[in-house]
Amino acid sequence: MKLLLIRFSSIGDIVLTTPVLRCIRRQYPDAEIHFLVKQSFKAVVAHNPHIDVIHTLDKDLNANIETLKKIGFDYVIDLHRNLRTMRVKRAIDAPALTFDKLNFRKWLYVNFKWNVMPDKSIVDRYFEGMRPLKLQNDGQGLDYFIAPQQETRQDDIPMGHWAGFIACVIGGSYATKKFPVSKWRELAQQSPYPMILLGGPEDRDEGNEIAAVDPGKVYNACGKFSLNESADLVRRSKVVITNDTGLMHIAAAYKKPVVSLWGNTTPEMGMFPYYGFNNLNQNVAQLSVIHEVKGLGCRPCSKIGYPSCPKKHFKCMVDIPVGPVIESVKKFWKL
Structure with missing residues (x-):
């Protein structure tokens, strides 16, 4: 099974996707996991052992799309959910999974101070969007990996x-x-x-x-x-x-x-x-x-x-x- 996860930016948002990566690797050990990220944020995932292939977005999303279309993904997992990720999902002939950004609830909270947000991390909302894969959160939190030569x-x-x-x-x-x-x-x-x-x-x-x-x-x-x-x-x-x-x-x-x-x-x-x-x-x-x-x-x-x-x-x-x-x-x- 080949999976494409998408999170273009930024540092913290990308780190918050790492429990999904880890749980896919452990629960689907034979899966080939690809990750699409902005070139400027590649360092955040560069040494993550749960990723097999990193694709970087610089300026030409069309070039990325043409490359990704040839791979033959079984699922596209959209953990960013914006207009550009929508373009990627439309171009790739594979089921797409995403999460609820709760934009209307956020709008109510910001504009009217009505706090109708659920008492949960965005990480838990990511896993709710992974139900078709029957992916279970292992509760071990976030991951971050650096190379030994980057240690101080x-x-x-x-x-x-x-x-x-x-x-x-x-x-x-x-x-x-x-x-x-x-x-x-x-x-x-x-x-x-x-x-x-x-x-x-x-x-x-x-x-x-x-x-x-x-x-x-x-x-x-x-x-x-x-x-x-x-x-x-x-x-x-x-x-x-x-x-x-x-x-x-x-x-x-x-x-x-x-x-x-x-x-x-x-x-x-x-x-x-x-x-x-x-x-x-x-x-x-x-x-x-x-x-x-x-x-x-x-x-x-x-x-x-x-x-x-x-x-x-x-x-x-x-x-x-x-x-x-x-x-x-x-x-x-x-x-």
């Missing part, structure tokens, strides 16, 4: 961090999903533990502002490491403090304690840290603590994010107190 060395970080550090993910795809620099600086001042700041080159200047609080305690690694090297630093950390971003899901894949900070988006959208069968109410993950401003009338203002706060006050992040975040870190540091 001890001397890649300051000696003062060798005995343990907090990985602080300061980056994010949208400004309204990012904890403000002023709050990170406050957190750095109060932290009793060494911190490593993680993000891309675009986060370097903000990282410098934060690290200036205490350069011996706070190491700005933004832009100094590749995605997979940053993932390895997450793996090596004792606790992860993170915005709602891709490294949050990588941290959950490594079963790290995660202290997550939520701004304009909310965990109820289904993208909270997933360790396997956990949700937000009945089966709360023991390694996850969520910090957010409850009861804010303008939140969520988007299911994705904005370049700046539409209301100009950014209370969803500014009003998150730093003290409880530090207490969450202290609790996990002792594990």
Whole structure:
């Protein structure tokens, strides 16, 4: 049996598909598993042992389609579900499986603040869409794999961090999903533990502002490491403090304690840290603590994010107190 899974982007969304990949491999060991992803996100799945062939989308989707049509797939599994994936499914003569994106429920939640979202991870919704395959969720959570040569060395970080550090993910795809620099600086001042700041080159200047609080305690690694090297630093950390971003899901894949900070988006959208069968109410993950401003009338203002706060006050992040975040870190540091 040949299967094509599609998830073009982005980092966290791709990581959230990994339980489906693993369970297909284990429950259909003879299956040939193909994965279609954007070239810019290939590194996220490049070393996943459950994938046999990776197809990358650059600009010419038609070229991808012509290649894929010749393979003879038995199923197309669409874990992205947009207009481009619809084109792929229409072109390939095979049954297509997908999931419920709950767009109308999200619209009600964003526009009227009516929270009719189910208390479950998007991972569980993926498995609901796999019923024709009788695919069972094994409850083992997310996966993330890197090559040995992408692992960081001890001397890649300051000696003062060798005995343990907090990985602080300061980056994010949208400004309204990012904890403000002023709050990170406050957190750095109060932290009793060494911190490593993680993000891309675009986060370097903000990282410098934060690290200036205490350069011996706070190491700005933004832009100094590749995605997979940053993932390895997450793996090596004792606790992860993170915005709602891709490294949050990588941290959950490594079963790290995660202290997550939520701004304009909310965990109820289904993208909270997933360790396997956990949700937000009945089966709360023991390694996850969520910090957010409850009861804010303008939140969520988007299911994705904005370049700046539409209301100009950014209370969803500014009003998150730093003290409880530090207490969450202290609790996990002792594990």
